[in-house]
Amino acid sequence: MKIPSLAGAVLLAAVTAVLPSSSGASAAAAADTRIDIDVRAGLATVSDTAVGVNHAIWDSQLGTPAVSDLLGDAGVKMLRYPGGSYADIYHWRDHTAPGGYVAPNTDFDTFMAGARRTGAQPMIIANYGTGTAQEAADWVRYANVTKGYGAAYWTIGNENYGNGHYGSAWEADDHADKSPKEYAAHVVAYSEAMKAVDPTIKVGAVLTMPGNWPDGIIGAGDTGTWNQEVLTRAGSAIDFVDVHWYPGGSTPAETLTRTAQIQDAVHLLRQQINQYAGTGASRIGISMTETNVEVGRNTQPGALFLADVYSGLLAQGVFTVQWWNVHNGLGTVSEVAGETDYGDYGLLSSGNCNADNTVCQPALNTPFAPYHALSLVGDLARAGDRFVGTGSDNGLVSAHAVRRTNGDLAVLLVNKDPDAAHTVSLNYQGFTPASGAPTVASFGNGDDAVSTAAVGSASTQTLEPYSVSLVTVRSGRTESGSPKAPGQPSATVTDRTATISWPAGAAGLKYEVFRQNAGVGEQLGETTGTSLTIGNLQPGRRYTINVLARDGSGRQSQASPPLTFTTGTPATSTCTVKFRDVNDWGNGYVGSIDITNNATAPINGWTLAFTWPTDWQSVSSGWSATWSQEGRTVRVTSDAALAAGAAASVGFVGNYSGPNVLPTVFTLNGTVCTGA
Template sequence: MKKKYINSLWILSALFFISSVQAQTKITIENTEDAPVISKHIYGHFSEHLGRSIYDGLYVGEDSPIPNTDGVRNDLIKALKDLQIPNLRWPGGCFADTYHWRDGIGPQEDRPTIVNQWWGDVTEDNSFGTHNFLNLCEVLGAEPYLAGNVGSGTVQEFSNWIQYVNHDAGSPMAKLRKENGKEESWDVKFWGVGNEPWGCGGNMDAEFYADIYKQYATFLTSWDKDAKLYRIASGPSGDDYHWMEVLMKEIPPELMEGVALHSYSVIDWNDKGPASDFTEDHYFATMTEALKMEEYITKHSAIMDKYDPQKKVGLIVDEWGGWYDVEEGTNPGFLYQQNTVRDAMIAGATLNIFNNHSERVYMANLAQAVNVLQAVALTQGEQMILTPTYHVMKMYTVHHEAQLLPVNFESPDYTYNGKSLPAVSISASKKDGKVAISLVNIDSKKENEVELDLGELDVEGMTATILTSDKLQDHNTFENAEKITPEEFKDYKLRRGKLQVTIPPFSVIVLESE
């Protein structure tokens, strides 16, 4: 009897030990010479006239005691430069289809005011306009991405804006620009033809917008065959595959260089949940929505491939990110929310998806740059803090313009309340003889062990950085601005071309070859 009891204990202990050991996930990284290059424009940003995004975010005015360059905060300029921001979208969003660009040029005291009907019904004084934005892009070294007014504008107005910013001389709009102090043109390449026409941009159906787009695109020209415009049609939201089908079928390829996709990680539009004081129910539901990006891009790409097998038209995910209830005591129309480790999980996993689909995804724009939605920076008077999302974007700069290294693996599951999601995501690239690997584990409790086969890549040594914290709800504050920052990571081994990594729960890791 005693012997049986001891044997039973041993068996139970062994079973417990086996169940507690984390199974290792095998990942193969391929060194494929014809793999696509990951466009740096995938790491773009978005700044709309919304809440405190422009005013009190980017722009404080030249007379502000806050150190600034032409009215734009110097601390934010430095932060965005350090992020190697490749492009910046402006002035909207929904605001774009109420914006008339001539209201924002000339002496500031002469500019008319309007009411921002979409975002808080506040007065917009147009003190930040075309010159301010395009000059800022020059300072940042970023490509401007201008969203034109289709909903309440005209073809002539849009065409004149292009002429104003791009035509060197000999036209009325170039003359007007010179009178306003800018002798040389800015040569803006990226132009969005309206925004969300299925909603705030006019409540159109796909067929109607396709016709409107063709009309506008016909008159959007650059006058310089060597500086062709990149015209971006307003595409679908999420899983509206009909919208994509209509645009790809009806718009001739010579009139469209890109088509936009919008997708936010929203649990419920009527009850989005808190930004920082959230439960695991909220977290799992948010990540479920975020990871749908893989399905959306795959299915939209398949439609695009049917009409554009050469992949000449880029998929432009120019609005993405987490969207929650606003912080208590703030204007509901300002969309100000905190940014936690959960947002780092959204950012890391989403960017991995974009990288792995870089044969079709050419550009993406996180919504938004400062003080709105999943911002990379938050400001309060003279203070500015960088968010976990900022740090992920900076860690991933190693992928800019690098050649994709395709990966093959089956992710372990993150299981909660009987439902499962892929716990681990990865993307890899090579540039200038160096390999970069980004890993994300969204599991709220379990670490995950992975083994990466680097045999084809001739990697002899690596360095690594990790972003994580004690709790998913952790975030940087104005009282503790560096609670969450990247740290050196050492829980990995590289032996004979095999890289073994233990990824802690809710963490982002980037490894680089030496």
């Protein structure tokens, strides 16, 4: 978490459209960007806790009617308390945080009164660093038995990997043993004590986001990473995992590219949960309870990042995303895209000044730019609605879409170009828009509020530079009488085939299987049965599919829940490759590759090739062969002979600046090898 300065703490004691008030770019201009939206590509359903923010006990405005109403107006449905790292020094019973500042009127009951006025559920952080399981259980008793608050979500600690075990220490931890093994043991004890009081609560454990420190690092005396150890030892005792994401970036442009990492990061995290958490791991949810930027926190880069990161995470099934923070205090003042940025992690102004009063923030509770983006996300992501697949052919324009329960479509478009407007064409798959101008709510660089108007058309809109717009497109057809969406599919996978199965629906239905593909779905086949085998797949490729049902009248259902699977490598081959990450330090690692010749004849000279799954991975150096990289493709070449049945080993130093998705498919002289 990001803690304010002491002075600040004490003082705190689709289609997007150009609106008429903007620069005047015409909605009729020729489109330079194509946006595809495929309602057949069903993603996650929006939870009733989706849009969240953090509250902190050093914020004197916590729970005030003015703040509660601002958060309610923005669609906030979850509030986290008592505030990041303060949670590990906070004692709820006497409302103290030894070593920290506690503002008046920020106790738990005040927080709950504010949450109720906002219309938000609480997420409470139990004190792990300096507290006990009994203290946490007593808090559950007070909240849900004595007061009847019905507080469902409880996390054990905050960023507890930052306790010095990996070399950096910012999180309070009085335990002599700082290891993930010790944390996991206490998570089990906390969960048992808390659920003995109220078995209906959900308990979360702190993990690290893939691609963020200390992901990949194995500490002294450990047998695995923080995530592996915690999930293996405490997976059966938890209901969700809790991660934070501060992606960094030295410029706004660099920061705004980092949201491209979301899908891979969530995929890796879900993969870790499924691999290590034991039986029933699929029940474990994911919460993102802190995120923010380092450049442009109060100005348009922060707003654009917020719109992208909330939408991207929620679409991937994260059940709540929470900004850090409501108020935080004045930081380093700069100018970003022509606007004053106060370096403040807060959504709302703290109204404070620097030490010599030469720079002051706007009046207390004035919304900063990210607040307005939050309000657009709050309108986009309504409980029960469903994210659907989108694609953009312009790296500076991102799109997110939600299918309303009434059949309408809401499209959030983010123009990350600070200098140019972009006119977009909106192309629909499986959706027919109604005629007439859609309703467009937009927030541009330097604006004081969101503007709303009926502009443009359902097929063409223009986005101002550095803007966020929410376009609501009415459906042009009725959905009444359509079949129900099929249930969750499953898959049996080889290297080149996948047999997809799903629960049977009503009699007389035909089922269609679609692959998600950047907003333009590809139909892979259809059947009147409840399974379909798909061929011609690529080894080691990740696929996401949906199943839809169609009745005899041609009416199509909404999409099934998504199914993501990765094809394997051949069961047998003339070569076998074993890839290992043998020593990781958080943004790089030593990799080892063992190559075995399974053929009956020697190989006189060989080339091993593989492709990195992402753009942020590379080879820094290699040994025992000649290494080269072009784009994502790596080639390892040797003139040496590899005898029948013999093995060779090569190694390299790899770099990564995001989630490190390891390659699984290797070819030896063009032949796909079996993975070991």
